[in-house]
Amino acid sequence: MQGGTRNCSSDAGLQDSLQYLGTQFEEALTDALASGLITPPTEYIAGRVATLYVLIHSGQVLPDSCNYTDATDHALDTLRDAISAASEKLCEEDYAAGIIGLNVSLAAATLEKAGVQAQLESKGANTTIDWATKLLLGPFGYGVQAFSKVCTPLPGVDYTAPTESCTRTGCSGSAGSSSGSSGSGTAGLDASILGVPDSADTGFESDGGEALAQLFVYPVKSCRGIQLQAAVVAPTGLLFDRQFMVVKESGGRFLTQRQFPKMALVQVAVVPAGLLDGSVDLGACPDAALVLNAPGMPELKVPLARPAASKPQIQVTVWEWSGLAADEGDEPAAWWSRYLGLPCRLARYAGQPGSAAGPAEGDPFRRVVDTDWAPAGSGAETAFSDGFPFLLANEKSLEELNSQLAYKGEAELPLNRFRPNFAVRGARAFAEDKWSSLRIGGAGPEGEGGIDFDNVKPCSRCKVTTIDQATGEEGMEPLVTLREQRSGRALGWETPPDFRGSLFFCWNLTARQQGVVRVGDAIQHPRHCQQRSGAEGLLGRAMQTSCTLRAPGRAALQCGAGRSRRCSGRQGVPVVHARMAGGLEGEPIAELLNGAVTSGPDLSVEVNGLKLPNPFVIGSGPPGTNYAVMKKAFDEGWGGVVAKTVSLDSSKVINVTPRYAKMKSADGKEVIGWENIELISDRPLEVMLKEFKQLKQEFPDRILIASIMEEYNKAAWEELIERCQEAGVDAFEINFSCPHGMPERKMGMAMGQDCEILYEVCGWINAKSTIPVWAKMTPNITDIAQPAHTALAAGCEGVTAINTITSVMGINLDTLRPEPCVEGHSTPGGYSSKAVKPIALAKCMQIAQMIQRDFPNSGATLSGLGGVNTGRDAAEFILLGSNTVQVCTGVMLHGYPLVKTLCGGLQAFMQQHDFKSIEDFRGASLPYFTTHHELVRMQREALDAKKKARVGLAKDDEWSGDGFVAEAASMVSNN
DSSP, rough: OOOSSSTTOOOOHHHHHHHHEEEHHHHHHHHHTTOOOOOHHHHHHHHHHHHHHHHTTTTTOOOOOOHHHHHHHHHHHHHHHHHHHHHHHOOOOOOOHHHHHHHHHHHHHHHHTTTTHHHHHHOOHHHHHHHHHHHHHHHHHHHHHHHHHHHHOTTOOOOOOOOOOEETEEEESTOOOOOOSTTOOOOOOOOHHHTTOSSOOOOEEOOHHHHHHEEEEBBBSSSOOOEEEEEEEEETOOOOOOOOEEEEEETTTBBTTTOOOGGGGGGGEESSHHHHTTSSOOGGGGEEEEEETTSSSSOOOEEESGGGGOOOOEEEETTTEEEEEEEOOHHHHHHHHHHHHHHHHEEEEEOOOOOOSOOOOOOOOOOBBOOTOOOOOOOOOOOSSSSEEEEEHHHHHHHHHHHHHHHHHHOOOOOOGGOOOOOESSSOTTTGGOEEEEEEOOOOTTOSSSEEEEEEEEEEOOOGGGGOTTTBBOOSSHHHHHHHHHHHHHHHSSSSGGGOOOOOEEEEEEEEEEEEEEOOOEEEEEEOOOOOOHHHHBGGGGGGGGOSSSOOOOOOOOOTTTTTTTTEEEGGGGEEEHHHTTTTTTTTOEEEEEEEEESSSSOOEEOOOOOSSSSSSOOSEEEEEEEHHHHHHHHOSSEEOOOOOOOOOOOEEEEOOOOEEEOOOOSSSSSEEEOOOSSSOOOOOHHHHHHHHHHHHHHSSSSEEEEEOOOOOOHHHHHHHHHHHHHOOEEEEEOOOOOGGGGTOOTTTHHHHHHHHHHHHHHHHHOOOSSOEEEEESSSOOOOOHHHHHHHTTTTEEEEOOOEEOOOEEEEEETTTSSSSSTTOOOOOOESGGGHHHHHHHHHHHHHHHHHHHHHTSSSSSEEEESOOOOHHHHHHHHHTTEEEEEEEHHHHOTTTHHHHHHHHHHHHHHTTTTTTTTTTTTTTGGGOOOHHHHHHHHHHHHHHTTTGTTTTTSSSGOOOOTTTHHHTTOOOOO
């Protein structure tokens, strides 16, 4: 290895070599990315970066006395610029290319951490290059996958040559011109990039091998589906699809898994089965029936032979649509009322197909699709679906979503989470985003004989996708990952306005003809760009002003001239837009190496002898529930992890589902409150201890804290302490604060509210523990400083505040049941997220003042948490005396990469005030709190001093009519 001291980055020879390298890399990379295949570009980029780094690192390509670190940085910058140039040449796409570029920048750190020098010395350069390439495949695969989603150009096309401009709204004659849609205002995209030539031919073609892989119908809305080999395309959707719906007896409002996840457990059959594919005529089957089975319920048979139109009518509502439906009678009503626990009825769609012009005047049965989205004049209709008659999924898109879940340590999801009618196989991931229409079946050279469908609107996903269709249990995914990858904001689909915060997966379709489709039918789509009538764009008239659907907005990633993917902030802090790294949009992001910022103000802290690279710690809860998620936290750079609370006997811990409820902002786009009724870990202690050991072996320098809880039993506490210490954890956090479930066993909050018991238990713990102990405080008490004082007096080194606040999230005004609702009932839970931050700040301030007053110079510490989502939130806790800042719900909402946003935001705050370290400002705001009595005294003195200037009013009788507004303004502190 050659590790000289001279910075030879500016040497002419090296400059020329790197310039040539960059040009060659750009050309080769363009071809690789244009192939549209994920693996070759991933291997190509990883191989090039690995080769360059290893050769420079070994000194084989450097002049004498060169410092390989400087040269490597320069070379990697060259490759990153080449990636930007290749991306711009292909599709002017910044976001995904930025992810690849970021991983190029971090490649050196990744290889150094993995021990590249040891590999070189023992294996040699060639073997090390192979080793390094494999190591980089994972990080680069993520970026290339993101790139392939938003930029999938055709192979073999000269992207520098002038081509016809083609968008979904039409074609125009010159490259780069605006689309043919009136009023669009959006630059047209290269026809070759969209995957279409410049001709106006409207034939159909396949990308090669696309076929209908799976078919499903869902006869009862929100119940289990039936998989078919063939299905009839009828006017309202596939035959029997969403023809039945459960509604509230009072008012007729539809009920779904959103309110009752157990509806997923209702098995549905249509007898005889031939009715579904059209091979059997309903008129010839007087005994035909809809058959329902559910856990704990008798089988229900609903006769099908009697026409729906001849049955009694009830008023029903599906979202904005309200009309009449057939009532299936008292027996189904009683069955459903018993199963769901509230009075309800089973309704059947009774609409008759109308003309393309729409339903007859006054027809109360027929439901027509929103005309803002359906093709003009189609008269498309649907039964009881949420909005459209057909839903299409792409198996490759699901595969890519699952790869993102696996990357985050989450379980893969089956297709049934998304409840599609059609599943396509053989298409590229998210190719459906580019299809304006498709044809299923058809054997002719132009696809004649098939059934044509219009891709009318991307499907906005809801909580039903988080419900396991086999168990009825509710989780977090895929909505968390969709929020990161497939929100309207992330995709650049911001017209109409409600798209910005929506999460998209699958596409809604309408059909132009009727007929039969079969598994194995070819899937074809328009061979060329089609000019739709009027001003309809890809998403219909409602999105005619936004046709650049493949790429997010570019402006957010431009940091001045030069289109650099990295921009230096004050004091040289590398800043990356939050969208690139999974953070909150608009927040700066710091680059981390093993949790430490690579430049800018120092964020490291030392707490009770524990050294953390940054002050951000995963709070005890789901984000620290097992090895996979805790490893993910360390990989992303969290300063420490508090594992989910463990106890000796996990068999006593039984969780229920659903166990979360959200409070959203008025516009529904932001979660401001989060309630949980989740208990401590239900995993065996032996399993958790094994994973603790594994984590400490892999991350010996990172801080792992065991959160523990037990009953009022000295021997149990001592055993738990001893076993956790043997596993190698760095500290303990004692859960004296869980507000639900555990207090029923005299644990958690029940101990934290009783200072006498608290003192005794802390004494047992500290007598046994040889590592730092933090006591986690409950906010559900009048004066939180009292139990905090008790814990410190009993020997604890620190306290954590706050745990969640006892709460009832709300009452569902449709069902009259509390949320979260389990079998029709609930229990008060713990409240967290943004809304609790003011309360948490007040509690932390009280504890910090107590520590300053009663435990000066003792080393007692405070770990603050409650509503932290940004670096500026964290700065407030530190200003009030917190040594570390914990985040739990924030991770559940934004993912583990949030730590980069937190570090970037905290550094930006520190730069603003020229703070160099955390200790420079920790507790700086505490002196500005006093009593109300003191505020009155200080203001009286100030008023006396300024009496002549008449700033503010001392008494109510000083108010005047004419000067009322000015007098009020004179007493406002933050004008």
